[in-house]
Amino acid sequence: MMAWYEDAVFYHMYPIGMTGAPRENREEGVVHRFEELDKWIPHVADMGCTAIYIGPLFESSTHGYDTRDYKTVDRRLGDNEDFKRFVKKAHEAGIKVVVDGVFNHTGREFFAFQDIQKNRENSPYCSWYKGVNFGWNSPYNDGFGYEAWRNCFELVNLNLWEPAVREYLLGVIDFWIDTFDIDGIRLDCADCLEFSFMEEMRRRTQAKKGDFWLMGEVIHGDYSRYIRDGQSMLHSVTNYELHKGLYSGHNDHNYFEIAHTIRREFDENGGIYKGMKLYSFVDNHDVDRIISKINVKEHIYPIYTLLFTLPGIPSVYYGSEWGIEGRKEGGNDNPLRPAAEIEKVLEGQKDSPIMHWFKWLGEMHKTYRECLAYGRYRELLLTNRQYAFARFTDNQALLVAVNNDEQETEVSIPVPFADKVYINLETKEKVPVENGRVQLRIKPAGSILLGINI
The missing domain is CATH 2.60.40.1180 (Golgi alpha-mannosidase II)
Incomplete structure (x- = not known):
């Protein structure tokens, strides 16, 4: 029997951006912006998408990846009851829900880090983070040093070899399954996570929910290391190699690049990822919008055709189905994550040829789901x-x-x-x-x- 994720078409939602929520979390109380996100569900279904990847959702200080509280939905979006309702509505529409799992690091406002700030060497959480050293100092003048993700010191690297950290994070996943009935997790920077931790996560989630999907964000390297036999670790990873080929192969009028990538990855004879289901995309919340990357705007049509029909699990990032523009400005990702009111969009874009093509491809993917999945x-x-x-x-x-x-x-x-x-x-x-x-x-x-x- 085909697992739901093997023939899925994903819709990627970055909720802090799409709701126009403040980029810094200084809210005194909860603001119920999930009411706006609920309105997107019929559109997602109408586009032929069968799963939503939404996140980050954990309570955080700024962009969502500097976690403050793993068991609370970010107050800028709503509360836990709001998200529970969102998942229920999605499920009623036949749509699965996958959330962002940010398990490599926390923000500085996370309780364990604050305990170290307060109690220093006497904190029971000193072993929760990598590189804690009271002989050093941090750029924030904490009076101690620590290892940060890519030297971004607002992101403190967790020590996944510490059993208490593992058990805490696995308990967080249990909580999200039990409380919200989520269907999977996209692991933020999975290429930084310990392999044994991901193996333990697979065993735990498989026992709890048999068709629970684990997908890792991996940019470079051998994707098969993270999937292995398909039974012991992750189900899928992001296919950044194909992502690059899809836009540059059109910009350079060079289909050899795309075909070579597919041959290398999925060829019947010797493809290194043959039989694996990688996560295909043309843009996301971290890279420039596809329409802004291509020299000939009309190339969006064959690009989407290839996204839907080449081997892989296709995903569209909100707004790109009608051609939202967006480029990074230095290190600023905000232009990639604009606010959008779906009711106004659907009125303004009802004649969008890009969106009509995307929807038609969604219908074809559903009709030809067997050959496109397997x-x-x-x-x-x-x-x-x-x-x-x-x-x-x-x-x-x-x-x-x-x-x-x-x-x-x-x-x-x-x-x-x-x-x-x-x-x-x-x-x-x-x-x-x-x-x-x-x-x-x-x-x-x-x-x-x-x-x-x-």
Whole structure:
């Protein structure tokens, strides 16, 4: 039986940004902004998305990753009851909910760090953090030093070899499952976490909720180290390698880059991640918006086609489905995380061709879920500016062709099943097979999806 996450399409929500909440948490009381987030759920469903990744949600001091309290929803967004209602509404709409798990570090306002500030060497929490040294000092003049994440001293690195820290964090996960019925966790900077901690997390969550999904944020290196056999550690990691190829392969008119990445990762013969389900995306809360990264804005259409049809679990970051612009300003991520009122957006963007294309691809992903989740990948045609491939199982097959040229082009594509009927899924027209090939005319920055009647 297919697990829910294997054929999921994710919608990524950064709630502090999208609600317009203050970037610094100085609220005296709770502000119930989840009422605005609830309104997004019908839109998420309408886009064909079957899961939401939302976060960070833990009570924090600023951007959400400097945790103040792991068991309280950030007061700028609402309270625990508000989030419980959000998850319930999502589940009623057939949407799973995955939250951010920030377990590599805490903020300076976390109780354990404050206890060290107060009691120094006598604090029982000295072993909770890495590198605590009372012979040093910190940039905050604490009178002691500590290890910080990438020298950002507002983020204090936890010591995951300390049993009490592990048990505390695993208890936090238990709490979020028991209290909110969440369906998974995205592990912030998983490439900094101890492998044995992630193994323990997998055992604990699997026993508690059999289909609980663990996905790690990993940027560089060998992704398979974090997934291994698929049974003992994480289920998935972020596919930053494909993310890079999807925009630069279009900017450089070089489909060889994308095809080489897929061949290296998922080829039937020797792909290093063959059989693994990596998390695919074109932008997120940490990188420039896709529409701002591409030189030819119309390339958003073949980019989204590839996001939905290449091997992987596709994800869209809120607003990018209608083409929100956004670039980092130095170290400032706020332009990537703008406020958006969904009711106004839907009125203003009701004719958005990008959003209509995204929604259509969501429908196709649902229709062809078997071959897109489990199907083999086979490259059929590759030039700098045209690329075609098939995804297929014994029961279902799809042929995808994309064009990054500014001109309409005609291609002749060898097909995997010469005796089958090919249907253009957009026009519903039959496409004849002649001498084992189909002839297609693809518009500039266009895509064609052919369903194959197995």
